[in-house]
Amino acid sequence: MSSTDKLVQMVIAVVLFFAVMGVILILTTKLRSRTGEKVQAAAFIAPSLLLIAIGLLYPALRTIYQSFFGSAYEPLVGSEGGTFNGLDNYRQIFTNDDLLQVLQNTAVWVVLTPLLATGIGLVYAVLIDRSRFEKVAKALIFLPMAISLVGASIIWKFVYDYKGSDQSQLGVLNGLLKAAGFDTYRFLLTEPWNTLFLIVIIVWVQAGFAMTILSAAIKAIPDDIIEAARLDGVNGLKLFRYITVPSIRPSLIVVLTTISITTLKVFDIVRTATGGQFGTSVLAYEFYVQSFRSFNFGLGAALATLIFVLVTPIVVYNIRQMRRLEAR
């Protein structure tokens, strides 16, 4: 297909979509009775619900079901030849050394990323608040958010680039090491620290998000609270610790939650930077490898289900926090 064909196709799809939606809306305008209102509600909601049911609910249940089957199962062609093998896939995840390494890496990612990204975002938000360069300063930190994780990984692969100590360096970090008289270092190849260097990439991307939300929250703290605290002689670090942080607690929770969930699902960084080699794979990437490269659909499904299981408590906690806030 030529580029023009593609663009025409796109325009047709969008116009068609809006035409159908428009017709539905116009048809329901005529209805004013009680039942009419029900039909209207249905017309407004049904398309979304249908898509969610078909595209999220059904596949989620299906995957959980699949995770109890062996790898002979061929979901794409619909042959259900796989044998039911109960919890074998899960047992494999928790006993196979490579997969245990994946679990351990995922744990390190999910613990470190939210803490580091939120911490840096918070400190930076405080430091630049009401400074003269606030807008520029914010934009600098936020820009990585606009870069794809693939782009970000390429940028950092360049930073981490390795050449032998006797050679001229391309990567800025090894350039610095060499200039300081140290040996150059294989940042992405040396286990176990390479996982940390991959985490730096996601922290680099997510800190801007944390900073934006927390900065908004900080600005919403009422002035009189701060003044009262200052009259009581609370200043500096203490003010930060006892007034700022508690006041923005709800936003902190939202930011920590969002980043944790994002981190659990991230696979682009590992795929682009190391391809999961050198002991750097994580759950989300291993799912992709097992399902679409090794065609171990049963094991892939179990890995996906595991992500699902890990996300659930985080979200449930968040919903409860939200409820508590609303009740107040």
Added chain:
Amino acid sequence: MTTTTPPAPVAGVTAAPRKSASSAAREGLTGRWASAAAIVIAVLWTLPTFGLFISSFRPESEVKTNGWWNVFTDPQLTLDSYKQVINGADIDLATYLINSVVITIPSVLIPISLAVMAAYAFAWIPFRGRDTLFVAVFALQIVPIQVTMIPLLRLYVDPPFNLMPLSGNDAPGGGFYTVWLSHTIFALPLAIFLLHNFMREIPGELIESARVDGAGHVQIFSKIMLPLMTPAIAAFGIFQFLWVWNDLLVALVFAGGNPSVSPLTVRLAALAGQRGEDWHLLSAGAFVSLVVPLVVFLSLQRYFVRGLLAGSVKG
């Protein structure tokens, strides 16, 4: 330049300037050190991109033999890498750029339109089971897209009831449909939830008085809600745009590596794998993929901040 003379201080009544929590905290952390720390973070955050940016303008031989910082002592700049990357026969990012556009526009417009409608109904049309349904939609955000992919792919390839397959050899439209549809589905729960929250901030009296005047839901929706919701819709639109434009997983799985429908990210990821050492191409490529989201982000930033604040002020 105009200079404004500060008002003369009234003796004895020096009103302390009001300070925010953080600026007060910052002062306590001794202003100079605080600024220094902020500058250090800002430099650390900017330097990686800057290095790649500089590299994308350096000649191939230079990029491959010495660090980008040498540009300051030996400035040689060229657009060769960009030419090679955009129109070079073996890289040809221009095609993938078009694919990204074709994927992204419907994947932003369609889910947001559907979500605004659903959010309106959840917010302002009373019906039985509304709250339960809304919580269910919110809860489905839990489902990671990885969990949905294989069954969804199977539905596309081999749909029930003899429906037309959306992917595979007989796919209509060359296979963009599956990508559009998947992005739409994955965006809906969060979009409905956020837009519903914005929608609830609009005072109920406004809707009631419109209803008294005889306006139906469709009129209220199109004449009152949509204009009031513009900042929120724009804010979410930017996010959705960035997600879709920057997505790799959905494109890999549902476009299936088919070059005629794959977006830039897929091509870039492949380049990073195959040509890990061709930094001149990778750097130019990364910047081609970066320009569009950057322009969108910078030009619509004000909506983003406004919409975001509108949501967070509550409580």
